[in-house]
Structure formats: structure tokens, C-alpha cells
Amino acid sequence: MKNIIKIAFRNLKRSSRRTLLTAALITIGVIFVLVYSALSSSFKAYMVGEITDSMMGHIQIHKKGYIASVDNLPLDKNLNKKQIDKVLEVLDTNPYVESYTFRIKLGGMFSNYVSSTNIRLNAIDPKTEQTTLPLFEKRIMHREPHLLQKGEMLIPELLAKGMNVKKGDTAVLVVNNKQGSVNGLNLKVSGIVEPISGPGGRDGYFHIEDAKKILRIKEAEVSEIVIRIKNVSKLQEAMKSMQGLALIKNQKDKPVFEIHAWTKLSPFYNIIKMLNLMDISIKIILISIVLISILNVMIMSVYERIKEIGTIAAMGTPPSTIVKLFLTEGFMLGVFGAMAGSIISFVIVKVIDTIGIRFAFGRQSELVLHPSLQMSDIISVSIIVIIIALIASISPAFKAAKLNPVDALRQN
Amino acid sequence: MIEAKHVSKVYKMGTLDLEVIRDLNLSIDSGEFIAIVGPSGSGKSTVLNILGGLDIPTSGDVIVDKKEITHLDTTQLANFRGEKIGFIFQSFNLIPVLSVYENIEYPLIMIQHLPSDEREKRVLEVLKEVDMLDQKEKYPDQISGGQKQRVAIARALVTNPKIVFADEPTANLDSKTAHRIIELMHKIKQDYNTTFVFATHDEKIVSSAERLITLVDGQITEDKRIVG
DSSP, X not given: OHHHHHHHHHHXXXXXXXXXXXXXXXXXXXXXXXXXXXXXXXXXXXXHHHHIIIIIOSEEEEXXXXXXXXXXXXXXXXXXXXXXXXXXXXXXXOTTEEEEEEEEXXXXXXXXXXXXXXXXXXXXXXXXXXXXXXXXXXGEESOOSSSOOTTXXXXXXXXXXXXXXOTTOEEEEEEEOTTSOEEEEEEEEEEEEOOOSSTTTTOEEEEHHHHHHHTTOOSOOBSEEEEEESOGGGHHHHHHHTHHHHTOBOTTSOBOEEEEEHHHHOTHHHHHHHHHHHHHHHHHHHHHHHHHHHHHHHHHHHHHTHHHXXXXXXXXXXXXXXXXXXXXXXXXHHHHHHHHHHHHHHHHHHHHHHHOEEEEETTEEEEEEOOOOOHHHHHHHHHHHHHHHHHHHHHHHHHHHHSOHHHHHHOO | OEEEEEEEEEEEETTEXXXXXXXXXXXXXXXXXXXXXXXXXXXXHHHHHHHTTSSOOSEEEEEETTEEOTTOOHHHHHHHHXXXXXXXXXXXXXXXXXXXXXXXXXXXXXXXXXXXXXXXXXXXXXXXXXXXXXXXXXXXXXXXXXXXXXXXXXXXXXXXXXXXXXXXXXXXXXXXXXXXXXXXXXXXXXXXXXXXXXXXXXXXXXXXXXXXEEEETTEEEEEEEOOO
């Protein structure tokens, strides 16, 4: 094999300009795929991190039917104490779960004593919210050293600008409870929340104990349970481990709970699916580049060396060795292109990572992306390139092996 | 050593059948130095190709070293050629990307799969035999036509073939070089009892041959042994 590699290498060197051009074409294709892949996967990871770690968590559990009517923020579809206990039985022993937090979601009126407007609110336990959504506090501008205390609220940036409310101002929150009675509560604005894309991305926050007070809730009651899992890549397994809850039925034989992964709740997941589709499209373009360029080079190589092939065949070189010789040439072109492309891509991605790419997404601006190249991407793209290079060499290699030595030797 | 019985070769030329060899019967013994002569198109090269297992006859049998070769498949024929036959071509046909040493070593690596020490011993031996030891690092485009043919002879001999087929081996050489090449092949024949079969127009080869076979229109018209 060593000698086949040696001869194949020298044959490639013999047409050095053509070899370099072909390898350069493959290299450019590999760079294109790897840099795009680094940027898109970093963008996806960044945005998914933003969404799951600052707002949605990885999994949410609600009372059956809640998500269908989530726009109305219905209080009559909250989980009661018995149902919460049932969920906790599963969560507290589940190996995938890192932490969870309770929320009561409600709508109300926000007044700054001059004017009032609608507001969507999340009543949270700041301690569990922080452990379940570690990036949540980063969304809060001009906040106190603590995240949130009783008697305080965090209002969305749009509302703060629209009603000219600043941190430290006092406002009144007026809400209807489940029974229909209207209750109000004075709260201090302790911070402004940056918006984020997706449902709930422009909500305000206040303490869950204040929510219980204003809603006149006596027993434990929550709208949603937000779960953070230990390993994001095990989302499907974690979902499966909680499916037992979805099978629990009430006296009317209807399911009690609904469990959703963030992928079902956030519209950003559709953008991820589009990006993944573009990943595949770009890989197909790369495959076409490699296939066409290597096929072209190898066919030319066979036609140029017909007499030489005839000579080695006449000497007694078996057809299988001739096949190996041409496959090795294609393989080496693929390896060279994949290696050069990977090295150059690594450098390009490193430079972009050092500089950082500033971008805006939706209403979020000044986001900085630091792409990184995954070893798995380098390996998978290199394997694709090498396999396609080999496939492209098969037809010319067999053509060379099938040449009749007498006819081949007659060629000039 | 070689026996051809009722060998015919027909080439299809569109709708026409062109019979290049007609009912050829031939027997060659070990250690013979034979020249096949005849006008262009008489079938000399075709006879050489069929006897050497490069081409398959349309009908008839060819037995080489007690082995019937007409029914072998492509791989078996390649193995047969690699083991028993050496070829020398008119235009040398050296592999341009390999050095003189590597060109000669090629059949030992790719065909006979010999270990490196054995290869080195054999290559140096034939290089010495053809007086090309000092040129072994050079590439084909760095040596003269005569030197290329010496390398081609060395490559044909390195596998210790029983028979060497040479198709117009002196056609591209000047007279003096051609003489030296013929002398070299004679010496090899005497030293190793190798059978040489030439297809040639060259008077120098004809005059040094021990047996002369004349071919006209694919048939042997004369087969004479030359004494002295």
C-alpha cells in the first residue's frame, strides 16, 4: 500500500497545477461549510441559551389545556396543590432534572398614577427562578443587588419607555382574581427587563407571594412549572422520563397535565430547523463540488495515462491494483482538500471568535457572537469529503482497470 | 516452452471481419532467440501479444510453460504475465514519475510482492547487467533513448521471466545503440537461458537471431533456424 500511495502522490505531483486547482476548490468548499457551520451552530447555541436560560427553561409542565389558551392567561387552568405534589413526586426523583421553579402567570393593569395600560405578568420565586434560569438576571437593567423582593416588580422595557417609568418609581398593579373580584397592590419598580424573542419575552415580573396576596390565593397554586435539565442534549430522554405525568387522568378520564419541551413552545425552534436545512443544503453543494471536480480530474488523468496503464497492465499488474492506484489518487485529493480546508477554517473561526460578530435579532441588539468550530463538524465534513472523493474516483478507476492492454499500448 | 495450435485472430471492423492471424501453428523451445519478421500489417505484433498473454486468440490454443492460457480471465492472465513474461516495447514505456531504480523495482513490488531486501538485490543485479547502476536515481526524462531501452530491458528481466517478448525494441534507437542493446540481450540469453521473441524489421536483430519466422498475411511462410 505504501508504494501505491507513493506512486499516487507522484502522479498527483506530475500535474501539480491541476492537482492544486482541484484541491483548492475542495478546500474552499470545506472552508465555506465549516465557517458557516461554526457561525450557525454558535448562533443557534447562543439563541437557545438565551431563550432557555433566561426565560423558558428546558421543559414546562402545565394543566392540560393551558397552552391552548395561554394568550388569555387563564387563572382557572392553574395547577392546584394536589396536582403540584404529583408533579413534584416525579421531579424530585428524576435524574435528568437540575432544578425547577413555579410561576403564576396573569394579566392586569399597570398604572403610574397618571395613565394605565395592560401588562402580562409572571409571579415568581426569585430564588428558584435564578437557579432554573441563570441568565434571567442579565436581562434586567438598572436592577437592585438582589433579583426581586416582596413589594417589588420588574417591568418590561417597552412599558417603562412608553409610560416613562424608572427604577425606584411606585406603580399600582390591578388584577382580577379567579372569582372576578378586582384587587390592587402598590409595588416599587426595582428593575427594567430587556425584551427577548418568543412568548413571554415582554412580560413583567413580581414576587409569587405578592401574587398570592393580590389574587387571594390561600393554597399553593401555579400556572406553570419550569424545569432546567442537567444536560441539554438529553432533552428527549428527559421528556420521556416525565411522560408518566402525561398519562395521569382525572375522574372524567381526561389527561391532567401537559408537558412541553422548549422546542414546542418557542417559535425560534422553527428558525433552527431552517438553519439546519441550510446546513444540509450547503453540505450538498460541497458534495457536488468535490464530486464534479474529482471526477473531472480523474477522468482526465485516465485519458492522459492510457499508454502507461497499458504498460503496467502488460507487465502483469492486476486490475485490482490499478483500481487501488486511482482510488488512492482520489482519496489523497480528498484528504488534502479536507485537511487544508479544516486548518484554514480553524484559523478563520479563531479570528472571528477573537473579534466577535455584533448582530441584532428581533428587538435585541448589540448581541455578540463568538463562533467556535466543533471537532465533530471537522470530522464529519472531512469524512464526507473523503468518501465523496473515493466515490468520484470509482468510475475512472474501473475504466482504467478495464482497459485492454493491447489497445492501451497502441495509444500515443 | 510455447506452443500455439491452430491460432486465429479476427478483429471486427464495423461490419467487416478482419482475419489478422490464420491457423498459426508454432512451437518455441526454451532459450531460443527468435525474430518474427514480415511486412507491416502481417500480424507480427498480434502474434507476440497472443503468445505473451496480452491478447486472446479468436480460436486455437496457446500453451506456455505447460499452461493453457487462452481461457484465463483478466486477473489470471495478469498474474501469468507477471510471473512468466517480460515485455520490451518500441517506445520503452517507462513510468515517468518513477526513477530508473523504481521503474525496475515496480514489478517486484506491485506484481511479485517481494520483500525489500530481495528487491534491492535483484534490482542492483539487473542494473549492473545493463550497465545503468550509476544512473539509478535519474528519471526517464533525464536519460537517453538507449539508456531508456536498457532500463526497459532491466525491468523486463528483473522478475526472472522465462520468455521476453520485444516488439521493435531497436526502432527508436540509433544504429550503434541498437547494436549494444542486441548484444546485451544475447548476453542475457546466454547467461540465464531466457527465451527472446522479437517482432522486428531491424536487420541487426534478424542477423543475430538463431531462428527466423516470416509472417505474411497472418500466416507463417517461412520458419528457418540459422546456424552459426
